Amino acid sequence: MKVQAINDGLGAIISDINLSTISNTDKQELNEALWKYKVISVVDQTLQQEDLEKVANIFGDFKFNSFFKVERKSSEQSYIFGGAWHADLSYLDNRPTYTMLYSAEVPEEGGDTLFADQSTCLEQFEPKFVEHLLTLKCKHLPKRYSFEEAVHSKGTKSYGAYEFFNREYSDEETQRIYKSESIFETISERSTEFDQKVLITHPHSNNLCLNVNPSYTKSILGMEEDESDKLLNLLFQAQIQNKYIYRLKWKNGMFTIWDNRQVLHKATYTHDSDYRLMFRYMAIDPSDAENCCYN
Numbered sequence: 001m002k003v004q005a006i007n008d009g010l011g012a013i014i015s016d017i018n019l020s021t022i023s024n025t026d027k028q029e030l031n032e033a034l035w036k037y038k039v040i041s042v043v044d045q046t047l048q049q050e051d052l053e054k055v056a057n058i059f060g061d062f063k064f065n066s067f068f069k070v071e072r073k074s075s076e077q078s079y080i081f082g083g084a085w086h087a088d089l090s091y092l093d094n095r096p097t098y099t100m101l102y103s104a105e106v107p108e109e110g111g112d113t114l115f116a117d118q119s120t121c122l123e124q125f126e127p128k129f130v131e132h133l134l135t136l137k138c139k140h141l142p143k144r145y146s147f148e149e150a151v152h153s154k155g156t157k158s159y160g161a162y163e164f165f166n167r168e169y170s171d172e173e174t175q176r177i178y179k180s181e182s183i184f185e186t187i188s189e190r191s192t193e194f195d196q197k198v199l200i201t202h203p204h205s206n207n208l209c210l211n212v213n214p215s216y217t218k219s220i221l222g223m224e225e226d227e228s229d230k231l232l233n234l235l236f237q238a239q240i241q242n243k244y245i246y247r248l249k250w251k252n253g254m255f256t257i258w259d260n261r262q263v264l265h266k267a268t269y270t271h272d273s274d275y276r277l278m279f280r281y282m283a284i285d286p287s288d289a290e291n292c293c294y295n
């Protein structure tokens with residue numbers, strides 16, 4: 001198994017390994033690489049759906065009902081699901097620790113995924129400010145803004161993990177997005193809101209990580225709305241600066257897994273008419289049962 005680090009240790013490419021016949025030693029090494037590099041991509045894999053479920057169990061408990069076929073065509077151009085910075089389902093009381101994507105078929109260009117390092121981004125803050133953040137808790141909700149607010153904001157306000165652009169939306173598009181409302185409502189009903197730490201300690205790497213994101217973090221507890229918005233906006237700006245970002249380019253047969261405790265992510269455009277087929281899974285790290293690192 002070969003591990004090739006990217007950038008300053010955010011992201012690694014893993015080769016010379018077959019995930020469907022992996023040994024226990026390699027499983028452990030793979031988990032350690034994930035905690036260290038935060039996003040790892042295993043290349044040259046040929047995996048079927050049943051293999052993917054087993055592969056998910058290398059990293060955590062695949063009890064999360066998370067299988068998702070991600071198929072994207074040119075009609076997706078109007079907006080991108082997952083196109084706003086977020087940590088997956090961070091508002092759920094059984095939030096997923098890891099997300100996995102397997103690329104069965106991807107275009108040569110476009111559709112990159114961006115990752116922002118939520119641990120190293122803290123280096124820009126004074127130690128006193130970090131100490132202050134350690135005392136704070138926040139609330140995550142499925143949507144920060146209403147659909148109307150998001151659309152009228154010309155792309156500055158996200159709608160859950162949807163990113164909007166500076167243009168008019170047709171009635172049909174609006175209807176499609178309204179339909180997604182019912183998905184959000186279902187998810188909201190399923191979720192139990194809980195007060196989360198603004199800074200968490202990663203249970204394996206011991207890194208401190210920022211636990212807010214512009215898609216889902218609604219407020220800081222115990223603050224007036226203005227004060228809370230001001231602090232959150234400062235953190236949102238800080239956490240997605242270019243120097244903390246890794247741009248992953250997909251290839252066919254690539255299996256990527258990231259640690260939602262240590263990175264935010266966002267999807268980017270595919271070109272018109274480019275077909276893309278991926279499979280998404282999520283898992284919960286047993287060390288994260290009952291959200292011990294978030295409470």
Ligand SMILES: [Fe+2]
Pocket residue numbers: 082086087088161265
């Ligand atoms: Fe996502």
